[in-house]
Amino acid sequence: MITLTPKTLSPFSFLCNPIPKHHSKYTIVTQYSDSSSKPTFNSNCESEFQTERGLKFDIGETFFRHESATGRDLGVLAAALYKRSKGKLRVLDALCGCGIRSLRYLIEAEADFVLANDANDDNRKVITENLSQVESSSGDDPRWAVTLSDANRIMTECYLKRDFFDLIDIDSFGSDSSFLRSAINALKLDGLLYVTSTDGFSSGGRRPQQTLAAYGAYVRPMPYSNELGLRMLIGGAVRVASVLGYRVTPLFSYYSYHGPIFRVMLRVNRGKLPDNRNYGFISYCHNCGSSQEYSWAELGRMSCPCSDSKVSKSLVVSGPLWTGPLHDTIYITEMLNLAGEWGWAGSGSGTDLDKLLNQMVAESDPRLPFGVHQVGRGGQPCESKFSTTQSRYVHP
Numbered sequence: 001m002i003t004l005t006p007k008t009l010s011p012f013s014f015l016c017n018p019i020p021k022h023h024s025k026y027t028i029v030t031q032y033s034d035s036s037s038k039p040t041f042n043s044n045c046e047s048e049f050q051t052e053r054g055l056k057f058d059i060g061e062t063f064f065r066h067e068s069a070t071g072r073d074l075g076v077l078a079a080a081l082y083k084r085s086k087g088k089l090r091v092l093d094a095l096c097g098c099g100i101r102s103l104r105y106l107i108e109a110e111a112d113f114v115l116a117n118d119a120n121d122d123n124r125k126v127i128t129e130n131l132s133q134v135e136s137s138s139g140d141d142p143r144w145a146v147t148l149s150d151a152n153r154i155m156t157e158c159y160l161k162r163d164f165f166d167l168i169d170i171d172s173f174g175s176d177s178s179f180l181r182s183a184i185n186a187l188k189l190d191g192l193l194y195v196t197s198t199d200g201f202s203s204g205g206r207r208p209q210q211t212l213a214a215y216g217a218y219v220r221p222m223p224y225s226n227e228l229g230l231r232m233l234i235g236g237a238v239r240v241a242s243v244l245g246y247r248v249t250p251l252f253s254y255y256s257y258h259g260p261i262f263r264v265m266l267r268v269n270r271g272k273l274p275d276n277r278n279y280g281f282i283s284y285c286h287n288c289g290s291s292q293e294y295s296w297a298e299l300g301r302m303s304c305p306c307s308d309s310k311v312s313k314s315l316v317v318s319g320p321l322w323t324g325p326l327h328d329t330i331y332i333t334e335m336l337n338l339a340g341e342w343g344w345a346g347s348g349s350g351t352d353l354d355k356l357l358n359q360m361v362a363e364s365d366p367r368l369p370f371g372v373h374q375v376g377r378g379g380q381p382c383e384s385k386f387s388t389t390q391s392r393y394v395h396p
């Protein structure tokens with residue numbers, strides 16, 4: 001699903017960067033504001049450009065969505081927390097488009113180094129010009145580099161050179177899970193992997209063969225398809241990581257109806273899931289509207305409590321999927337605190353980001369039943385019709 005966005009019409013110039021604020025050597029043209037990704041016209045330098053969180057950049061002919069600003073905010077907050085706790089941050093922005101994420105990781109999260117990669121050679125000029133706002137080196141160490149290659153190739157080359165990254169951002173199209181393996185290989189232990197799916201048909205249960213191929217999960221139509229999409233994406237990463245001897249833990253999960261976009265930030269460590277915990281099957285009963293979790297050992301013994309029969313015809317089952325919490329309470333609380341520190345959230349700010357992070361904190365409770373996660377609904381209006389068919393479903 002591709003949306004065309006407004007393109008820059010006139011030549012791009014950084015010569016008109018007026019107001020350096022927090023980071024004196026970088027370009028900050030407006031105050032931070034929520035969802036501030038809007039085209040801006042600067043009459044002094046006769047150039048039209050975009051701003052996001054006060055950073056100015058060009059999009060040229062690249063694929064760019066203003067609506068993805070929240071996903072970028074979340075990535076930057078996680079990256080900044082990582083840098084604070086580890087003291088070092090190297091980011092691989094594997095499908096960077098115009099390089100806006102790379103720019104934000106460099107400036108806002110104060111990444112030591114960002115590798116901005118995109119397969120489209122035509123994006124070279126725009127990416128390089130955008131990143132040129134940041135000094136290209138700090139002493140002898142480069143701050144950023146641009147490559148124009150297939151993401152799998154770049155990540156595999158990094159892995160073979162043992163050039164590992166702290167955070168890898170995979171902002172891909174569709175249900176392309178082919179990047180998971182090379183990304184996990186190129187990641188440092190305890191590193192962060194920010195993955196994407198934009199395939200709403202799959203999470204809606206309309207392409208079970210496709211989800212089986214991409215994420216190893218047979219997904220059937222269920223009322224809370226957006227939550228299922230997030231669980232499918234995490235489950236796919238769990239499966240690939242486990243093949244390589246790693247386990248992944250979701251730090252936050254985010255669904256946005258534009259696209260739609262499913263985004264999950266995962267922490268990757270050595271090990272395997274003990275006894276397939278948090279990785280299993282989810283049922284939905286069309287008769288009573290309830291959902292349950294089933295382990296692998298319970299396959300073949302599934303029946304809904306609303307039915308006397310040993311086999312409930314009213315049950316549909318999807319899986320295997322991630323069945324654990326979609327967010328980590330402590331991590332989200334830290335993100336919320338940092339967002340407050342930066343003026344993006346908190347103290348009655350009423351920003352969308354503030355509401356989203358608070359919602360994530362509320363929904364990080366592992367005892368929550370399936371289908372109640374509002375962040376998995378993303379405000380998509382068409383899902384409200386399911387609210388009466390599921391007893392435990394909560395309306396916004």
Ligand SMILES: C[S@@+](CC[C@H](N)C(=O)[O-])C[C@H]1O[C@@H](n2cnc3c(N)ncnc32)[C@H](O)[C@@H]1O
Pocket residue numbers: 062063064065068072094095096097098099100101117118119120149150151152171172173
């Ligand atoms: C969703 S856009 C990226 C948007 C960007 N991350 C942002 O936040 O604005 C996906 C990008 O992936 C690039 N791309 C597609 N397939 C790729 C591949 N196999 N390897 C690297 N880049 C790829 C496209 O050229 C496109 O710029």
